[in-house]
Structure formats: C-alpha cells, structure tokens
Amino acid sequence: MLLALALALAVPAAPVQAVAEECPAPKVVHPRYPLDLARANKTGLVLVGARFDDCGRILETRVDKSSGRKLFDQSALESVAKYVLSAEQRGKGADGWVQVPVKFGGFRNVEARKIPWPRSHRKPVYLPDEQAIPFDSIAGFQDAKVTNDDDVLQNPYGMSRDAAGQIMRTGMYLDRKDPDVFWLTYIIQPPFPASPTEPMGASVTAAVARYRLVEEAGVPVVRLGLLCERPADECERLREFLFDGLPFAKARRG
Structure with a gap:
C-alpha cells in the first residue's frame, strides 16, 4: 500500500486546462428615483x-x-x-x-391615498351616460385640466403586461369641481428598452372614462362615459370590462 502511494505521488500531475470565463447575461438596472x-x-x-x-x-x-x-x-x-x-x-x-x-421622470413615486368613493355607491347600477364627455379628444381632456392631479389616488386596477412587453396601467382622479365625478385614465407604456443607450418610449393615454355618481328612483347609479382612441374592437372590450364595475364598487346584478 505504501509503495502504491509512493508511485502515485511520483506520477506528474496532468496540466490544468484553462477554463474559458463565462460572461454574465446582459443586464440593465433602472435607477432609484430619489x-x-x-x-x-x-x-x-x-x-x-x-x-x-x-x-x-x-x-x-x-x-x-x-x-x-x-x-x-x-x-x-x-x-x-x-x-x-x-x-x-x-x-x-x-x-x-x-x-x-x-x-x-414620467413616474410619480408618491404615496397614493384611498379613493374617496362614497359608501352609497358600493353596489351601484352602471349605465351609459347620456351626457357626452365634453371633449373631442384625449388631448382636449388633458388640456382642459378638469382633474385634481395633485391629489394622487390609489390605482384601482394595478398594472399588467401583455405578450409584447407593453405595460397597461390606470389612474383615477377627482374632478376639480364636482365631488361626485371621478375620472379614470387608461395608459399604455412601451416595454423597457433592451439597451441602456436607447431612449425610453413615451407612454400614451389610450382612453379616458368618466364616472358620474347619481341616484335615480332611489337607486345608486353610476353613469359611465368613455372616450377611447384605440381600434374599435379594443374600445368595445374596454367598455365591457368597465361596465362590470370597479373592484371596490362592482355592478349590481338583477
């Protein structure tokens, strides 16, 4: 056994082969917004x-x-x-x-407060609004500044991402003049660029919905109007989705 051990130790070690370094995958880290x-x-x-x-x-x-x-x-x-x-x-x-x-820039990283939706309309009936939204375009809505954007409310639907990487998000705002009117914006944000040297694409407000809270024949009603600048079939799907009601104020059935 000792002889075998000595012979083994006398055998020169095989040369160590250099192992090529494996590079890490490309990565972009988005900055912390102070x-x-x-x-x-x-x-x-x-x-x-x-x-x-x-x-x-x-x-x-x-x-x-x-x-x-x-x-x-x-x-x-x-x-x-x-x-x-x-x-x-x-x-x-x-x-x-x-x-x-x-x-x-482009993101508001502030603490949002709970949406001040009245208890009277927690289980309302959603109906199309006969009063048209008084803007011909989303740009007209934005220029009119009818919402109180400084009062940041919680996002009612959160965020989602489609197969192409686009991000869909919503924002809810109080009307500046009427406490019984709320506005919802539907925003499409392009995917983050793969390269850090590429500029970030601009977000687009694709639709605006107005929620007008009223009472009709003793029944709480939300009159809902939609201004949509997407293809007709996409606008119709969005309309159907919105008429199911907000997460905290689902549509009354029956």
Missing part, C-alpha cells in the same frame, strides 16, 4: 460615461453631463455601475467607454 424629487415631480437626464470589460461588466463610471441635481447624478451612477452590456452595446463604445443616458 423620494424628495419624486414627490416634487422633478425630472432630469444624466449622461453617464461607463468603462466596461470584455464581458460588458462596468468597471468605472463618470458623469459626462450632469442633470443639475446631485441626487439624480448619484442615482444614475449607482444604477449604471450594475449594468452588463451586450455585445451590440459594447460595439458602440470607443476605447472601452460607452455613454449611457439615464432619465428621471
């Missing part, structure tokens, strides 16, 4: 210079163009430092550096 600036609805753009290695990992960052706000600049540097660039993104660089735009 809370104070989000509450103040401040926006900004930072151009971050990033030095990368052969796998696209970020080795060093710098501010090539400041947003003018230190909190935005710092948050942008922190997020880009966690990127892993794809081969295509690395190909756009020069001398191992690439410039990354980081945008702040």
